[in-house]
Amino acid sequence: MKNRQALETLFVQSKPGNRAVRFPVCDVPSEKSLDALFSEEFLADSELPLPELAEIDIVRHFTNLAMLNMSVDTNFYPLGSCTMKYNPKRNEAFASSPKLLGLHPYQPESTVQGQLEIFFELQQMLAEIAGLPAVSLQPAAGAHGELTALLVAEKYFKDRGEQRNTVLIPDGAHGTNPASAAFAGFQTVEIKSDANGFVDQADLASKLNAQTAVFMITNPNTLGIFEKNIRKICDAVHAVGGLVYLDGANMNAIAGISRPGDFGADMMHYNVHKTFSTPHGAGGPGAGPIAVRDFLAPFLPTPIVVKQDDECNGVPVKCRYRLETPSKTIGKVRSFFGSTAILNRAWFYLRTLGAEGVRTMTENSVLNANYLLSLLKDSIDVPFGDRCMHEFVASSAKLKAEKGITTMDVAKRLLDYGFHAPTVYFPLLVKEAMMIEPTETENKRTLDLFAETLKKILAEDPQLLHDAPHSTTVCRPDEVAAAKKPILVEK
Secondary structure, three states: OOOHHHHOOHHHHOOOOOOOOOOOOOOOOHHHOHHHHOOHHHOOOOOOOOOOOOHHHHHHHHHHHHHOOOOOOOOEOOEOOOOOOOOOHHHHHHHOOHHHHOOOOOOOHHHOHHHHHHHHHHHHHHHHHHOOOEEEOOOOOHHHHHHHHHHHHHHHHHHOOOOOOEEEEEOOOOOHHHHHHHHOOOEEEEEOEOOOOOEOHHHHHHHOOOOEEEEEEEOOOOOOOOOOOHHHHHHHHHHOOOEEEEEHHHHHHOOOOOOOOOOOOOEEEOOHHHHOOOOOOOOOOOOOOEEEOHHHHHHOOOOEEEEOOOEEOOEEOOOOEEEEOOOOOOOOOOOOOOOHHHHHHHHHHHHHHHHHHHHHHHHHHHHHHHHHHHHHOOOOEOOOOOOOOOOEEEEOHHHHHHHOOOHHHHHHHHHHOOEOOOEEOOOOOOOOEEEEOOOOOOOHHHHHHHHHHHHHHHOOOHHHHHOOOOOOOOOOOOHHHHHHOOOOOOO
Protein backbone atom coordinates (compact mmCIF):
# COMPACT_ATOMS: atom_id res chain seq x y z
CA MET A 1 0.00 0.00 0.00
CA LYS A 2 1.31 3.44 -0.90
CA ASN A 3 2.08 5.67 2.08
CA ARG A 4 0.37 9.04 1.65
CA GLN A 5 2.87 10.83 3.88
CA ALA A 6 5.74 9.68 1.72
CA LEU A 7 4.25 11.68 -1.16
CA GLU A 8 3.92 14.87 0.87
CA THR A 9 6.89 17.17 1.22
CA LEU A 10 8.29 17.99 4.64
CA PHE A 11 6.86 21.48 4.24
CA VAL A 12 3.34 20.08 3.82
CA GLN A 13 3.76 17.85 6.89
CA SER A 14 5.16 20.73 8.96
CA LYS A 15 3.21 21.82 12.04
CA PRO A 16 4.17 24.90 14.12
CA GLY A 17 5.84 23.90 17.37
CA ASN A 18 6.99 20.43 16.30
CA ARG A 19 10.67 19.85 17.02
CA ALA A 20 13.27 17.15 16.47
CA VAL A 21 15.35 18.64 19.29
CA ARG A 22 14.67 21.11 22.08
CA PHE A 23 17.50 23.36 23.22
CA PRO A 24 17.89 24.53 26.83
CA VAL A 25 16.95 28.08 27.74
CA CYS A 26 19.69 30.49 26.68
CA ASP A 27 21.85 31.48 29.65
CA VAL A 28 23.84 34.17 27.81
CA PRO A 29 23.27 37.60 29.42
CA SER A 30 21.08 39.84 27.33
CA GLU A 31 23.88 42.33 26.74
CA LYS A 32 25.77 39.48 25.04
CA SER A 33 22.91 38.43 22.81
CA LEU A 34 23.44 37.63 19.14
CA ASP A 35 22.21 41.08 18.22
CA ALA A 36 25.02 42.56 20.27
CA LEU A 37 27.70 40.13 19.12
CA PHE A 38 27.12 40.47 15.38
CA SER A 39 26.68 43.43 13.09
CA GLU A 40 23.11 43.90 11.85
CA GLU A 41 24.21 43.28 8.25
CA PHE A 42 24.96 39.65 9.13
CA LEU A 43 21.59 38.95 10.77
CA ALA A 44 18.53 37.66 8.92
CA ASP A 45 15.39 39.78 8.95
CA SER A 46 13.29 36.78 9.96
CA GLU A 47 13.63 33.13 10.93
CA LEU A 48 14.42 30.68 8.14
CA PRO A 49 11.23 29.11 6.70
CA LEU A 50 12.24 25.57 7.60
CA PRO A 51 9.67 22.80 8.17
CA GLU A 52 8.86 21.98 11.78
CA LEU A 53 8.66 18.24 12.48
CA ALA A 54 9.41 15.68 15.15
CA GLU A 55 12.34 13.34 14.58
CA ILE A 56 10.06 10.35 14.03
CA ASP A 57 8.21 12.21 11.26
CA ILE A 58 11.48 12.96 9.49
CA VAL A 59 12.71 9.36 9.79
CA ARG A 60 9.41 7.96 8.49
CA HIS A 61 9.35 10.44 5.60
CA PHE A 62 12.75 9.45 4.24
CA THR A 63 12.28 5.74 4.99
CA ASN A 64 9.00 5.72 3.08
CA LEU A 65 10.56 7.65 0.20
CA ALA A 66 13.33 5.05 0.04
CA MET A 67 10.71 2.30 -0.23
CA LEU A 68 9.40 3.93 -3.42
CA ASN A 69 12.80 3.51 -5.08
CA MET A 70 14.17 0.62 -7.07
CA SER A 71 17.66 -0.56 -6.20
CA VAL A 72 20.02 -3.42 -6.94
CA ASP A 73 19.15 -4.82 -3.51
CA THR A 74 15.43 -4.98 -4.40
CA ASN A 75 15.17 -5.43 -8.18
CA PHE A 76 16.94 -6.76 -11.27
CA TYR A 77 18.74 -3.81 -12.89
CA PRO A 78 19.76 -4.77 -16.47
CA LEU A 79 21.13 -1.32 -17.34
CA GLY A 80 23.43 -1.72 -20.32
CA SER A 81 26.81 0.01 -20.01
CA CYS A 82 26.09 0.97 -16.39
CA THR A 83 26.98 -2.50 -15.03
CA MET A 84 24.59 -2.37 -12.06
CA LYS A 85 25.78 -5.42 -10.18
CA TYR A 86 25.07 -6.43 -6.61
CA ASN A 87 27.40 -4.90 -4.00
CA PRO A 88 28.62 -7.60 -1.57
CA LYS A 89 27.82 -6.64 2.00
CA ARG A 90 31.12 -8.02 3.29
CA ASN A 91 32.83 -5.18 1.43
CA GLU A 92 30.54 -2.68 3.16
CA ALA A 93 31.35 -4.19 6.55
CA PHE A 94 35.12 -4.15 5.98
CA ALA A 95 35.15 -0.62 4.55
CA SER A 96 33.05 0.64 7.47
CA SER A 97 35.71 -0.31 10.01
CA PRO A 98 36.32 2.56 12.46
CA LYS A 99 40.04 2.06 11.77
CA LEU A 100 39.40 3.33 8.24
CA LEU A 101 36.48 5.70 8.77
CA GLY A 102 38.28 7.46 11.59
CA LEU A 103 41.24 8.52 9.45
CA HIS A 104 41.78 12.07 8.23
CA PRO A 105 43.27 12.50 4.74
CA TYR A 106 45.95 14.92 5.93
CA GLN A 107 47.26 12.97 8.90
CA PRO A 108 51.03 12.45 8.91
CA GLU A 109 52.06 9.60 6.62
CA SER A 110 53.45 7.64 9.56
CA THR A 111 49.95 7.43 11.09
CA VAL A 112 48.13 6.16 7.97
CA GLN A 113 50.46 3.43 6.77
CA GLY A 114 47.65 0.86 6.59
CA GLN A 115 45.50 3.07 4.35
CA LEU A 116 48.47 3.93 2.14
CA GLU A 117 49.27 0.23 1.83
CA ILE A 118 45.71 -0.38 0.60
CA PHE A 119 46.11 2.40 -1.97
CA PHE A 120 49.48 1.09 -3.11
CA GLU A 121 48.18 -2.45 -3.55
CA LEU A 122 45.10 -1.17 -5.39
CA GLN A 123 47.38 0.79 -7.76
CA GLN A 124 49.34 -2.42 -8.40
CA MET A 125 46.24 -4.54 -8.98
CA LEU A 126 44.67 -2.02 -11.36
CA ALA A 127 47.96 -1.74 -13.24
CA GLU A 128 48.14 -5.53 -13.64
CA ILE A 129 44.53 -5.84 -14.88
CA ALA A 130 45.09 -2.99 -17.35
CA GLY A 131 48.52 -4.09 -18.56
CA LEU A 132 49.61 -0.49 -17.95
CA PRO A 133 52.23 0.15 -15.25
CA ALA A 134 51.29 3.54 -13.72
CA VAL A 135 48.04 4.37 -11.93
CA SER A 136 46.37 7.41 -10.37
CA LEU A 137 43.49 6.84 -7.97
CA GLN A 138 42.39 10.49 -7.87
CA PRO A 139 39.64 10.84 -10.52
CA ALA A 140 36.15 10.85 -9.05
CA ALA A 141 34.28 8.95 -11.77
CA GLY A 142 34.51 7.69 -15.34
CA ALA A 143 34.13 11.01 -17.13
CA HIS A 144 36.54 12.59 -14.67
CA GLY A 145 39.00 9.81 -15.46
CA GLU A 146 38.63 10.52 -19.17
CA LEU A 147 39.30 14.21 -18.58
CA THR A 148 42.29 13.48 -16.35
CA ALA A 149 43.87 11.15 -18.91
CA LEU A 150 43.33 13.69 -21.69
CA LEU A 151 44.98 16.38 -19.55
CA VAL A 152 47.91 13.99 -19.08
CA ALA A 153 48.07 13.55 -22.87
CA GLU A 154 47.84 17.29 -23.45
CA LYS A 155 50.78 17.98 -21.14
CA TYR A 156 52.75 15.05 -22.59
CA PHE A 157 52.56 16.50 -26.11
CA LYS A 158 53.26 20.01 -24.83
CA ASP A 159 56.36 18.68 -23.05
CA ARG A 160 57.49 17.19 -26.37
CA GLY A 161 56.89 20.49 -28.16
CA GLU A 162 54.08 19.04 -30.28
CA GLN A 163 50.94 21.02 -31.10
CA ARG A 164 48.39 18.24 -31.47
CA ASN A 165 44.79 19.37 -31.06
CA THR A 166 42.48 16.62 -32.35
CA VAL A 167 40.77 13.72 -30.60
CA LEU A 168 39.15 11.05 -32.77
CA ILE A 169 36.03 9.38 -31.37
CA PRO A 170 33.85 6.59 -32.86
CA ASP A 171 30.19 7.47 -33.45
CA GLY A 172 29.09 4.78 -31.00
CA ALA A 173 31.18 6.11 -28.10
CA HIS A 174 29.82 7.09 -24.71
CA GLY A 175 28.57 10.67 -24.74
CA THR A 176 31.11 11.67 -22.12
CA ASN A 177 34.01 11.05 -24.54
CA PRO A 178 33.50 14.12 -26.76
CA ALA A 179 32.51 16.19 -23.73
CA SER A 180 35.73 15.27 -21.90
CA ALA A 181 37.83 15.97 -25.00
CA ALA A 182 36.25 19.38 -25.51
CA PHE A 183 36.69 20.26 -21.84
CA ALA A 184 40.38 19.35 -22.09
CA GLY A 185 40.74 21.82 -24.98
CA PHE A 186 40.77 19.41 -27.91
CA GLN A 187 38.77 19.46 -31.12
CA THR A 188 36.78 16.30 -31.73
CA VAL A 189 36.37 14.39 -35.00
CA GLU A 190 33.83 11.59 -35.36
CA ILE A 191 34.82 8.22 -36.81
CA LYS A 192 32.04 6.21 -38.44
CA SER A 193 31.13 2.60 -37.72
CA ASP A 194 30.88 0.00 -40.47
CA ALA A 195 27.85 -2.19 -41.17
CA ASN A 196 28.95 -4.71 -38.53
CA GLY A 197 29.31 -2.18 -35.73
CA PHE A 198 33.11 -1.98 -35.79
CA VAL A 199 35.28 1.08 -36.42
CA ASP A 200 35.29 1.93 -40.14
CA GLN A 201 38.95 1.42 -41.03
CA ALA A 202 38.84 3.58 -44.17
CA ASP A 203 37.20 6.49 -42.34
CA LEU A 204 39.77 6.24 -39.53
CA ALA A 205 42.68 6.18 -41.98
CA SER A 206 41.35 9.27 -43.77
CA LYS A 207 41.26 11.28 -40.53
CA LEU A 208 44.55 10.26 -38.94
CA ASN A 209 47.24 12.92 -39.33
CA ALA A 210 49.94 14.90 -37.52
CA GLN A 211 47.27 16.76 -35.53
CA THR A 212 45.89 13.56 -34.00
CA ALA A 213 46.53 13.58 -30.26
CA VAL A 214 44.29 10.77 -29.02
CA PHE A 215 41.95 8.15 -30.40
CA MET A 216 39.30 7.28 -27.79
CA ILE A 217 37.66 3.88 -28.05
CA THR A 218 35.38 1.75 -25.92
CA ASN A 219 36.25 -1.92 -26.21
CA PRO A 220 34.10 -3.95 -26.05
CA ASN A 221 32.09 -1.24 -27.73
CA THR A 222 28.62 0.04 -26.87
CA LEU A 223 27.02 -2.63 -29.05
CA GLY A 224 28.47 -5.26 -26.74
CA ILE A 225 30.98 -6.64 -29.26
CA PHE A 226 34.78 -6.80 -29.10
CA GLU A 227 36.55 -4.65 -31.68
CA LYS A 228 38.26 -7.30 -33.79
CA ASN A 229 40.64 -4.78 -35.42
CA ILE A 230 41.80 -3.22 -32.15
CA ARG A 231 45.48 -4.09 -32.65
CA LYS A 232 45.42 -2.70 -36.20
CA ILE A 233 43.67 0.47 -34.99
CA CYS A 234 46.24 1.07 -32.23
CA ASP A 235 49.13 0.53 -34.64
CA ALA A 236 47.65 3.05 -37.08
CA VAL A 237 47.23 5.69 -34.36
CA HIS A 238 50.74 5.10 -33.06
CA ALA A 239 52.11 5.37 -36.60
CA VAL A 240 51.10 9.06 -36.72
CA GLY A 241 52.38 9.69 -33.18
CA GLY A 242 49.02 9.65 -31.43
CA LEU A 243 47.90 7.94 -28.24
CA VAL A 244 45.08 5.42 -27.75
CA TYR A 245 42.66 5.95 -24.88
CA LEU A 246 40.43 3.08 -23.78
CA ASP A 247 37.10 3.93 -22.16
CA GLY A 248 37.04 1.34 -19.38
CA ALA A 249 33.29 1.43 -18.75
CA ASN A 250 32.95 -2.07 -20.23
CA MET A 251 35.87 -3.71 -18.42
CA ASN A 252 33.42 -6.18 -16.86
CA ALA A 253 33.62 -8.04 -20.19
CA ILE A 254 37.41 -8.47 -20.34
CA ALA A 255 38.96 -8.03 -16.87
CA GLY A 256 41.31 -10.87 -16.11
CA ILE A 257 41.19 -12.14 -19.70
CA SER A 258 42.32 -9.38 -22.08
CA ARG A 259 44.49 -6.43 -21.04
CA PRO A 260 44.11 -3.07 -22.84
CA GLY A 261 47.83 -2.40 -22.61
CA ASP A 262 48.55 -5.67 -24.39
CA PHE A 263 46.34 -4.85 -27.37
CA GLY A 264 47.73 -1.32 -27.74
CA ALA A 265 45.96 1.13 -25.40
CA ASP A 266 48.17 3.80 -23.82
CA MET A 267 45.68 5.12 -21.27
CA MET A 268 42.42 4.00 -19.75
CA HIS A 269 40.06 4.63 -16.86
CA TYR A 270 38.21 2.24 -14.60
CA ASN A 271 34.73 2.68 -13.22
CA VAL A 272 35.33 0.86 -9.95
CA HIS A 273 31.67 1.48 -9.11
CA LYS A 274 30.85 -0.73 -12.11
CA THR A 275 33.52 -3.38 -12.58
CA PHE A 276 34.58 -3.79 -8.97
CA SER A 277 31.18 -3.78 -7.35
CA THR A 278 31.10 -0.66 -5.21
CA PRO A 279 27.99 1.49 -4.69
CA HIS A 280 26.73 3.11 -7.88
CA GLY A 281 23.99 5.48 -8.91
CA ALA A 282 22.40 8.90 -8.40
CA GLY A 283 25.56 10.70 -9.46
CA GLY A 284 27.81 9.06 -6.90
CA PRO A 285 29.67 7.95 -5.02
CA GLY A 286 32.14 6.75 -7.58
CA ALA A 287 35.77 6.54 -8.50
CA GLY A 288 37.51 6.54 -11.88
CA PRO A 289 41.20 5.63 -11.51
CA ILE A 290 43.35 5.86 -14.62
CA ALA A 291 46.20 3.63 -15.79
CA VAL A 292 48.85 4.79 -18.27
CA ARG A 293 52.07 3.66 -19.93
CA ASP A 294 55.40 4.33 -18.25
CA PHE A 295 56.29 7.33 -20.43
CA LEU A 296 53.07 9.04 -19.29
CA ALA A 297 53.64 8.30 -15.59
CA PRO A 298 55.55 11.57 -14.89
CA PHE A 299 52.42 13.55 -15.83
CA LEU A 300 49.95 11.80 -13.50
CA PRO A 301 48.08 13.81 -10.86
CA THR A 302 49.68 14.21 -7.46
CA PRO A 303 49.97 12.37 -5.15
CA ILE A 304 50.64 8.72 -5.88
CA VAL A 305 51.70 6.11 -3.33
CA VAL A 306 55.15 4.55 -3.55
CA LYS A 307 56.68 1.75 -1.51
CA GLN A 308 60.15 2.00 -0.03
CA ASP A 309 62.54 -0.73 1.04
CA ASP A 310 62.35 -1.91 4.64
CA GLU A 311 65.79 -0.44 5.33
CA CYS A 312 67.89 2.44 4.06
CA ASN A 313 71.64 2.19 4.68
CA GLY A 314 70.97 -0.37 7.40
CA VAL A 315 68.48 1.88 9.18
CA PRO A 316 64.83 0.67 9.41
CA VAL A 317 62.52 2.86 7.38
CA LYS A 318 59.79 4.44 9.49
CA CYS A 319 57.28 4.81 6.64
CA ARG A 320 57.33 2.04 4.04
CA TYR A 321 54.55 3.79 2.12
CA ARG A 322 54.77 7.46 1.28
CA LEU A 323 53.22 10.02 -1.02
CA GLU A 324 55.12 11.19 -4.04
CA THR A 325 54.57 13.90 -6.64
CA PRO A 326 55.30 12.81 -10.24
CA SER A 327 58.05 14.92 -11.80
CA LYS A 328 55.89 16.60 -14.47
CA THR A 329 52.51 16.26 -12.79
CA ILE A 330 49.38 17.95 -14.09
CA GLY A 331 48.67 18.77 -10.43
CA LYS A 332 45.66 17.76 -8.40
CA VAL A 333 42.35 16.87 -9.99
CA ARG A 334 40.65 15.96 -6.73
CA SER A 335 41.16 16.44 -3.03
CA PHE A 336 43.68 13.88 -1.74
CA PHE A 337 42.65 10.50 -3.25
CA GLY A 338 39.04 11.36 -3.91
CA SER A 339 36.45 8.75 -2.95
CA THR A 340 38.60 6.87 -0.44
CA ALA A 341 35.74 4.71 0.90
CA ILE A 342 34.89 3.54 -2.64
CA LEU A 343 38.51 2.75 -3.41
CA ASN A 344 38.72 0.74 -0.20
CA ARG A 345 35.68 -1.29 -1.25
CA ALA A 346 37.31 -2.02 -4.60
CA TRP A 347 40.45 -3.24 -2.82
CA PHE A 348 38.40 -5.52 -0.56
CA TYR A 349 36.53 -6.86 -3.59
CA LEU A 350 39.70 -7.63 -5.53
CA ARG A 351 41.42 -9.15 -2.51
CA THR A 352 38.38 -11.38 -1.99
CA LEU A 353 38.27 -12.57 -5.60
CA GLY A 354 41.96 -12.90 -6.40
CA ALA A 355 43.23 -13.32 -9.97
CA GLU A 356 41.15 -16.42 -10.72
CA GLY A 357 38.07 -14.83 -9.19
CA VAL A 358 38.35 -11.78 -11.44
CA ARG A 359 38.54 -14.02 -14.48
CA THR A 360 35.54 -16.04 -13.28
CA MET A 361 33.62 -12.81 -12.69
CA THR A 362 34.18 -11.82 -16.30
CA GLU A 363 33.39 -15.26 -17.72
CA ASN A 364 30.09 -15.39 -15.81
CA SER A 365 29.21 -11.87 -16.94
CA VAL A 366 29.67 -12.84 -20.60
CA LEU A 367 27.90 -16.16 -20.07
CA ASN A 368 24.85 -14.47 -18.49
CA ALA A 369 24.60 -11.94 -21.31
CA ASN A 370 24.78 -14.59 -24.01
CA TYR A 371 22.28 -16.81 -22.19
CA LEU A 372 19.80 -13.94 -21.97
CA LEU A 373 20.44 -13.06 -25.61
CA SER A 374 19.68 -16.66 -26.62
CA LEU A 375 16.35 -16.48 -24.78
CA LEU A 376 15.27 -13.22 -26.40
CA LYS A 377 16.71 -13.08 -29.92
CA ASP A 378 13.73 -14.87 -31.47
CA SER A 379 11.26 -12.48 -29.79
CA ILE A 380 12.92 -9.11 -30.35
CA ASP A 381 15.34 -7.95 -33.02
CA VAL A 382 19.05 -7.86 -32.10
CA PRO A 383 20.67 -6.09 -35.08
CA PHE A 384 24.31 -6.94 -34.35
CA GLY A 385 24.73 -10.67 -34.13
CA ASP A 386 23.84 -13.77 -32.19
CA ARG A 387 26.77 -13.45 -29.78
CA CYS A 388 27.87 -10.66 -27.48
CA MET A 389 30.28 -9.84 -24.68
CA HIS A 390 28.78 -8.57 -21.39
CA GLU A 391 25.76 -6.82 -22.95
CA PHE A 392 23.71 -6.69 -26.13
CA VAL A 393 21.53 -4.14 -27.87
CA ALA A 394 18.01 -5.12 -28.91
CA SER A 395 15.72 -2.95 -31.04
CA SER A 396 11.99 -2.27 -30.95
CA ALA A 397 12.06 -0.65 -34.39
CA LYS A 398 10.12 -3.52 -36.04
CA LEU A 399 7.59 -3.57 -33.19
CA LYS A 400 7.08 0.14 -33.63
CA ALA A 401 6.49 -0.25 -37.35
CA GLU A 402 4.14 -3.23 -36.95
CA LYS A 403 2.28 -2.48 -33.69
CA GLY A 404 3.23 1.04 -32.70
CA ILE A 405 5.07 -0.26 -29.63
CA THR A 406 8.14 1.79 -28.75
CA THR A 407 11.14 0.98 -26.60
CA MET A 408 9.87 3.48 -24.04
CA ASP A 409 6.56 1.56 -23.86
CA VAL A 410 8.40 -1.67 -23.14
CA ALA A 411 10.70 -0.04 -20.61
CA LYS A 412 7.82 1.54 -18.69
CA ARG A 413 5.81 -1.69 -18.67
CA LEU A 414 8.75 -3.61 -17.18
CA LEU A 415 8.36 -1.48 -14.05
CA ASP A 416 4.92 -2.99 -13.44
CA TYR A 417 6.53 -6.42 -13.23
CA GLY A 418 9.19 -5.33 -10.72
CA PHE A 419 12.11 -5.02 -13.14
CA HIS A 420 14.09 -1.88 -13.73
CA ALA A 421 14.18 -0.98 -17.41
CA PRO A 422 17.34 -1.58 -19.46
CA THR A 423 19.22 1.40 -20.88
CA VAL A 424 17.06 2.83 -23.66
CA TYR A 425 17.75 4.81 -26.85
CA PHE A 426 21.50 4.25 -26.57
CA PRO A 427 23.66 3.74 -28.51
CA LEU A 428 22.32 5.99 -31.26
CA LEU A 429 23.57 3.53 -33.87
CA VAL A 430 20.50 1.39 -33.19
CA LYS A 431 16.98 2.73 -33.66
CA GLU A 432 14.67 2.15 -30.69
CA ALA A 433 17.65 0.70 -28.81
CA MET A 434 17.31 -1.36 -25.65
CA MET A 435 20.72 -2.06 -24.10
CA ILE A 436 20.63 -5.08 -21.76
CA GLU A 437 23.37 -6.12 -19.32
CA PRO A 438 22.61 -8.77 -16.68
CA THR A 439 26.09 -8.83 -15.02
CA GLU A 440 27.54 -11.91 -13.36
CA THR A 441 25.66 -11.45 -10.09
CA GLU A 442 22.25 -12.54 -11.41
CA ASN A 443 21.24 -16.21 -11.31
CA LYS A 444 19.54 -18.29 -13.99
CA ARG A 445 16.12 -18.05 -12.32
CA THR A 446 16.16 -14.24 -12.51
CA LEU A 447 17.27 -14.27 -16.15
CA ASP A 448 14.58 -16.80 -17.08
CA LEU A 449 11.90 -14.72 -15.35
CA PHE A 450 13.06 -11.52 -17.03
CA ALA A 451 13.00 -13.17 -20.47
CA GLU A 452 9.53 -14.63 -19.85
CA THR A 453 8.26 -11.25 -18.69
CA LEU A 454 9.69 -9.39 -21.68
CA LYS A 455 8.10 -11.90 -24.07
CA LYS A 456 4.77 -11.48 -22.28
CA ILE A 457 4.99 -7.70 -22.58
CA LEU A 458 5.71 -7.89 -26.31
CA ALA A 459 2.47 -9.83 -26.75
CA GLU A 460 0.31 -7.43 -24.70
CA ASP A 461 -2.16 -4.90 -26.08
CA PRO A 462 -0.27 -1.85 -27.39
CA GLN A 463 -2.56 0.59 -25.59
CA LEU A 464 -1.80 -1.11 -22.28
CA LEU A 465 1.87 -0.47 -22.95
CA HIS A 466 1.30 3.12 -24.07
CA ASP A 467 -0.27 3.88 -20.66
CA ALA A 468 2.34 1.98 -18.60
CA PRO A 469 3.50 1.94 -15.90
CA HIS A 470 0.25 1.33 -14.02
CA SER A 471 1.61 0.50 -10.56
CA THR A 472 4.06 3.31 -9.82
CA THR A 473 3.45 6.56 -7.96
CA VAL A 474 4.53 8.59 -11.00
CA CYS A 475 3.71 7.17 -14.43
CA ARG A 476 4.75 9.11 -17.52
CA PRO A 477 6.29 12.48 -16.63
CA ASP A 478 7.32 14.83 -19.41
CA GLU A 479 11.01 14.07 -19.02
CA VAL A 480 12.19 16.74 -21.48
CA ALA A 481 10.19 19.46 -19.74
CA ALA A 482 11.34 18.21 -16.34
CA ALA A 483 14.97 18.53 -17.40
CA LYS A 484 14.58 21.94 -19.03
CA LYS A 485 12.13 23.52 -16.57
CA PRO A 486 12.40 21.72 -13.22
CA ILE A 487 9.98 22.75 -10.48
CA LEU A 488 12.09 22.85 -7.35
CA VAL A 489 9.60 24.41 -4.96
CA GLU A 490 6.07 23.47 -4.03
CA LYS A 491 3.39 25.62 -5.67
